[in-house]
Amino acid sequence: MMNATIKDIARLSGVGISTVSRVLNGSGSASKETKERVMEAVRELNYVPNGNARNLKMRQTSKIMVLVKSIDNPFLQKIVHEMQSLIFLRGYTMDIRNVSNFEDEMKIAKEEVRAGNPCGIIMIGGTYGYTNEDFGSLGVPCVLVTFEACSAVDRGLYSSVTIDDVAEMKRATEYMIALGHRRIGCIYSNNSDGETPNTLRLQGYKQALEEHGIAYDPGLVSQRTDMWGSGYVFGFNMMKILMANNPDMTAVVTIADVMAIGAAKAILTSGRRIPEDISVIGFDGIEVAEYYSPALDTIAQPAQQMAQYAIDAMIQMLQNRKTSHIVLESSLVRRGSSMKV
Amino acid sequence: MMNATIKDIARLSGVGISTVSRVLNGSGSASKETKERVMEAVRELNYVPNGNARNLKMRQTSKIMVLVKSIDNPFLQKIVHEMQSLIFLRGYTMDIRNVSNFEDEMKIAKEEVRAGNPCGIIMIGGTYGYTNEDFGSLGVPCVLVTFEACSAVDRGLYSSVTIDDVAEMKRATEYMIALGHRRIGCIYSNNSDGETPNTLRLQGYKQALEEHGIAYDPGLVSQRTDMWGSGYVFGFNMMKILMANNPDMTAVVTIADVMAIGAAKAILTSGRRIPEDISVIGFDGIEVAEYYSPALDTIAQPAQQMAQYAIDAMIQMLQNRKTSHIVLESSLVRRGSSMKV
DNA sequence: TTGTAAGCGTTATCAT
DNA sequence: ATGATAACGCTTACAA
Numbered sequence: 001m002m003n004a005t006i007k008d009i010a011r012l013s014g015v016g017i018s019t020v021s022r023v024l025n026g027s028g029s030a031s032k033e034t035k036e037r038v039m040e041a042v043r044e045l046n047y048v049p050n051g052n053a054r055n056l057k058m059r060q061t062s063k064i065m066v067l068v069k070s071i072d073n074p075f076l077q078k079i080v081h082e083m084q085s086l087i088f089l090r091g092y093t094m095d096i097r098n099v100s101n102f103e104d105e106m107k108i109a110k111e112e113v114r115a116g117n118p119c120g121i122i123m124i125g126g127t128y129g130y131t132n133e134d135f136g137s138l139g140v141p142c143v144l145v146t147f148e149a150c151s152a153v154d155r156g157l158y159s160s161v162t163i164d165d166v167a168e169m170k171r172a173t174e175y176m177i178a179l180g181h182r183r184i185g186c187i188y189s190n191n192s193d194g195e196t197p198n199t200l201r202l203q204g205y206k207q208a209l210e211e212h213g214i215a216y217d218p219g220l221v222s223q224r225t226d227m228w229g230s231g232y233v234f235g236f237n238m239m240k241i242l243m244a245n246n247p248d249m250t251a252v253v254t255i256a257d258v259m260a261i262g263a264a265k266a267i268l269t270s271g272r273r274i275p276e277d278i279s280v281i282g283f284d285g286i287e288v289a290e291y292y293s294p295a296l297d298t299i300a301q302p303a304q305q306m307a308q309y310a311i312d313a314m315i316q317m318l319q320n321r322k323t324s325h326i327v328l329e330s331s332l333v334r335r336g337s338s339m340k341v
Numbered sequence: 342m343m344n345a346t347i348k349d350i351a352r353l354s355g356v357g358i359s360t361v362s363r364v365l366n367g368s369g370s371a372s373k374e375t376k377e378r379v380m381e382a383v384r385e386l387n388y389v390p391n392g393n394a395r396n397l398k399m400r401q402t403s404k405i406m407v408l409v410k411s412i413d414n415p416f417l418q419k420i421v422h423e424m425q426s427l428i429f430l431r432g433y434t435m436d437i438r439n440v441s442n443f444e445d446e447m448k449i450a451k452e453e454v455r456a457g458n459p460c461g462i463i464m465i466g467g468t469y470g471y472t473n474e475d476f477g478s479l480g481v482p483c484v485l486v487t488f489e490a491c492s493a494v495d496r497g498l499y500s501s502v503t504i505d506d507v508a509e510m511k512r513a514t515e516y517m518i519a520l521g522h523r524r525i526g527c528i529y530s531n532n533s534d535g536e537t538p539n540t541l542r543l544q545g546y547k548q549a550l551e552e553h554g555i556a557y558d559p560g561l562v563s564q565r566t567d568m569w570g571s572g573y574v575f576g577f578n579m580m581k582i583l584m585a586n587n588p589d590m591t592a593v594v595t596i597a598d599v600m601a602i603g604a605a606k607a608i609l610t611s612g613r614r615i616p617e618d619i620s621v622i623g624f625d626g627i628e629v630a631e632y633y634s635p636a637l638d639t640i641a642q643p644a645q646q647m648a649q650y651a652i653d654a655m656i657q658m659l660q661n662r663k664t665s666h667i668v669l670e671s672s673l674v675r676r677g678s679s680m681k682v
Numbered sequence: 683t684t685g686t687a688a689g690c691g692t693t694a695t696c697a698t
Numbered sequence: 699a700t701g702a703t704a705a706c707g708c709t710t711a712c713a714a
Binding site for chain 1: 690691
């Protein structure tokens, strides 16, 4: 028993096929009575429109493709999750694809557009190396989340939702400086060769030190750029090295909560205390950091808002091609993992 | 500039449209020379087949729809993530949809099949209440992960990948019993009215007690069935209540690592120690539990394997309609959050 | 080996 | 207000 098609509805309700289409889509007009007969038939046959036929005809889908780099980060997962709800709420569907650190997300985006025919692309957590041509040839609206295209790119070609990575990381570092810390470690990794939110955060760290007259010491920064394993593992390992090399270090700032958790574990298992011996602050605002013991300070990014603005931006572009570039505020959350030195 | 279609390829390479189709799909035959000319044109025009047209005609896609209940659980996220890679590796694409606790996943599955036309459905984390008709009317292969259909359902109608929830939870409880604990709390929630992995785990807890001559005390089990918030919050709140009502409780078993983390936080913030005052064991095997302080014991489910078997099962069903029902082993991981009483 | 033509289930343009 | 009818881009008999 085949699924009901628009033809079946037409036959059962005794109207023409185009009338059914009109009723279903609210386009054109139809008499009240006809409408009811059609809807009745729809219910009876449990009719669901065939998306493929619809998309083929309309040359446009209602499918938004989401490309995520390093999806194993709980923070990015949260954003994706929030987007999901919003996308469904708006009547769209969401296709998700994970992009490894070694793949070129823009290239993948182009392939996906051709093959899967999404109406738009959202990219989460990528690098800054795109060109005008990239966005032009994409063919569908594109929203960048948590990162920007480089400044050479025409901002009318895409939308973006970001935070001020430099300023926020500077804030975290200055928080430690204000508490009297001078030997402040930094756990940092860069997953690609281009500029990323991570490199910007490192800049923020350096700026804070410089503005407060503290010499930048590379020995206080985790140097691995070839990060393997998860953020937890990375934070754990890097913290061990940092502690071994810098007995005088009294605080550590990290570019992600997962790394902060790994670092905290390293501190605690080495018999030191948080915050009495070493103060710790993370970045992102994932839930589990709040339940860690001790609860970890962090720069909390507004994940829900970011998702909201991203979807709004996408809808805007879809409807009237208007792009937007919004920079959201983060907040420093104090939970007690830092103290005066 | 429209995207190239099969017609453009046909024109440019000077052959018929069906020849192009044949060459592209490797069906039928074509002369070596023709093949090359076609491929040449494909490259030149940067041709990518239109998925919608293809799917419409074939009445089948290469898209696997994944339905997840409570996707905010890191363990389920991990499974989804693993599936992603495997699905792409096999040349399929993956559509993901989150199902809230109040929605009927089977109903949603049916809608998705009609509207989105996936070639198969994978359901993660649902309830046991389906019928033969459900699977029959679905119309596409269905694989259940982490849970089963009730025993009344013909097992030739679907595949499944599970663990033995009763036995594993029994194992966790017996682990505590073997350490000498007698007053063992249980943090448990059931997100729907039917039978779920969670209810089975509660059974395991009860069985262990019974077999070891320990009376079952409802006061030691968290009673909320209307869970709100995340597992962390839930575990935290329930543990507070449990501790307040049972000063003599020396151990707690939980049905999820996130709850164990929340419970651990409650224990530590109340000034008690783990494991000296209270022993804790989680369930699932999420990474962060290993980096908690102290690291938490757990029943680790083989997420990667579960994903692997699920995808394999799906491919099997797709190719020769063969169903399979596999029950995987979990492992008790000792990390030091439990000790002799 | 190759091309013609008939759909797949829609939407949209026309007449009516 | 309504109903034929022509696409949309593809696959697949069926002919040639």
